[in-house]
Amino acid sequence: MNCTVRAAQYVRMSTEHQQYSTENQADRIRDYAERRGIAIVRTYADEGKSGLNIGGREGLQRLLDDVRSGRVDFELILVYDVSRWGRFQDADESAYYEFLCKQAGLKVVYCAEQFDNDGSPVATIVKGVKRAMAGEYSRELSTKVFAGQCRLIELGFRQGGAAGFGLRRVLLDQSGAPKGELRRGEQKSLQTDRVVLRPGPTDEVAIVEGIYRAFVEQGQSEATIARRLNEEGVRTDLGRPWTRGTVHQILTNEKYIGSNVYNRVSFKLKQRRVRNPPEAWVRRSGAFEAVVPAEMFFTAQGIIRERSRRFTDAEMLDRLGQLYQARGFLSAILIDEVEGMPSSSAFGQRFGSLMRAYQLVGFTPDRDYRYLETNRFLRRLHPEVVQRTEAAMLALGAQIERDPATDLLWVNGEFSVSLILARCTVTHGGALRWKLRLDTGLCPDITVAVRLDAANTAELDYYLLPWMDLAVEQMRLGERNGTHLDGYRVDDLAPLYRLAERAPVRRAA
Template sequence: MRQGQTDHVGKESPNLARAAEYVRMSTDHQQYSTENQSDRIREYAALHGIEIVRTYIDAGKSGLRINERAALQQMIQDVESGSADFTIILVYDISRWGRFQDADESAFYEHRCKRAGFRVIYCAEQFENDGSPISTIVKGVKRAMAGEYSRELSAKVFAGQCRLIELGYRQGGPAGYGLRRVLVDQNGAIKVELARGEYKSLQTDRVILKPGPHDEIQIVNLLYRWFIDDGLTESEIAGRLNGMAICTDLGREWTRGTVHEVLTNEKYIGHNVYNRISFKLKKLRVENTPDMWIKKEGAFEPIVPLNIFYTAQGIIQARARRYTDEELIARLRSLYQSRGFLSGLIINETDGMPSTSIYAHRFGSLIRAYQMVGFTPDRDYRYLEINRFLRRLHPEIVRQTENQINGLGGIVRRDPATDLLEINDEFSISLVLARCRILGCDRHNWKVRFDTSLAPDITVAVRLDQTNQAALDYYLLPRLDFGRPRISLAELNPVEFDSYRFDSLDYLYGMAQRTRLRRIA
């Protein structure tokens, strides 16, 4: 029997249309259990004279991409190979087919089934999947909504994780050699030490780090002494540890990269650091620059003295300064030519190669270093560079607006968690940045996303210029007139949009100057 596939044994009804059901459940949406989906699908089949002869199940699988969904891959393979003994595919709804970030990808997999002569039916949707213009439009919207749900959820989860980091709690990942994960309750009282593979069971519990066994702490500090006093390289230290039959926290041999991790990770001096690497929405891993890290100093009990740790960092930085830009690029180009591919892991595990942090520090980002040697990753990373700039620009604009209103005698209260501004206790504003997107043929587009969870009275949309480096103009959008989650702006817009357009924020500042304001909403 193939993985994720079951047969239904029983008396066949030759007069009924034969179908396979596809069900999927991601671990964070238990209300869409495979049993509930299957019950609804069977109700639909009974009402429409359909016999279900095959079941494909992806249990606990994300809908963001097809790679890890063995059952969906198997079903498409069966359909295209001609071995399928059914002609209809029943799915609960569009989101169970997938939450692909590109709606066209979702349509592509359905098209492959239809091209092979199989009909795909979404049993819980309010439209017939009959290829009509209406169903095509609705499906496109539903697919986009399914992907957008994952994007919005990712942003909210990330914001919540950042907040917990700033409160001193650990967010995912192994503790590391010499450290242990400890479960604490909502009052901060220690409950139990977590073994590898164990996780919290209560929503209110949190995880912190604490020093591990004394012998591991001694090894960590010995590692630092070898590096500082004896001048050993990471590879030489790894060789010594392996020669002493000392394994890493994962039970593996030490490598250049694992030693470098211990020498550079601030958790060993008690700092809680998050977002060093991004892996959102199942995209490729991205090593972020230090300005993007979320950090809480003194969150845990340190096991390495501060002066020892920063001495090691000084040695690493001094070692980096010995390389000229030309030497760094030459080494990276040579590695690319010999391996045919580049990644942070390949760079850090190659003897004689400077670490990825050196490249990111010297050239602004690892991606820029890749570009200089002619390596282009599968994914276009240019938007990441823009995102870094936007993260710096947004708080700057919020701060400027806050200072300007204060200077005019207005009263501004800013929520530090959301940057929502409350003006004169009369109305609230949220500032959002609208990135300029190039559509081709010299056309440009700006998408404005409203933070519906904050429900500001006015959303100030700062439309950026074509370089995404400066403000082009401003839209003051009241919630009463714009209750939708997002709008799209072009270079020329209808009057219902452009009536809210301004070249500066002077009009907003004038509103804040009033002595009495009638609340907008």
């Protein structure tokens, strides 16, 4: 039979069931096409990708880009069923992507559904119900998974994440008998196994205890403690120098008093990352053997809370004025380094801008001072970003090799990642600009460009730039850069982590 109709097929598999493997979907779609004299000329595939949103689904994004641009040589788009198109939490989003195809003259056909997607009232109603059911399936599954994770937390089992300095992960079998220690990057292989935390080597435990004593009894700041540890040649659990942030994390994490805490941050259904209030946390006290006494831990929390208490406007300006008199200049970096001082962002929020706070204490910023202070901040921030990114990928089971000379990360022996920081400058007209200097000598597969905010004190967003598409030495970015560049922009590094994540191979049915 002569094939007169040309079609593309879209297949997607997340982590649900073998019945939804891309091979099974393609077989069913091929049977459908052969019976109707349809020739499949293109395949767009997303393997191991959630259908909750379009982020990370390169296959669907590429299909829609081709549709929008008119670069298509087919008339139909064949999909296994409505759920493979997506389990979008807003059914209108699913309809929107299909509408884009329809607007370009392309019909989307769901091969395994019992209705014909012909635009009739019945098809429209059934399709709407199917879309809602697809989203509801994910919501129900999320609720069940969350309840199961909470139950395991309450039983005292660890739910993911690195152990941390001074602690180790221990694998238990289904009867609770220890099976051995899990090294960094290792994961359990059996569904019935569980993970708990145990105190690590005695030298690491002694260092953790020393951090608490220095903070609580000697009144040392996190920065001072970090500097002393680095001078003594001590490294973190990731083999990196200590920073104020890594010391602060040890001083505030309840796992060091044996508490198992979960749900501090929610990212349910990949909609929005939410930092939950303490009353929403799931906690099991006494789940693990404590590394430091509870009394010392809670004393440290009291010191930290008092340090971050709410100041009046007069108190804030008084402290800022004293700092100006003592140092002769002010900058966001200098403010953030001073213990007991509200953060630079707090000044900006309270007084409308950091510049306004400067004016109220009689300081006129000098551009050179700010430039030097920003340089100093960037030198400290870059290793922290690299360390945090490496740790996140290791926690997902990735194998990471880092070049100590260049900080280039090799991920699973498959691709390389370079991280760069982009300083923000403000034009005379108030527009924001960023200049990127790419590591062309390293030829990384992916460059992660971290854009800083207008004050150059915090990360704003990220650009995941593939070397094959953007092999240039320098790049200038504005607040808006068009789809050819902003298509690479992300609010967090979750897409990069998904590329690095290792998933267990499914057993053949």
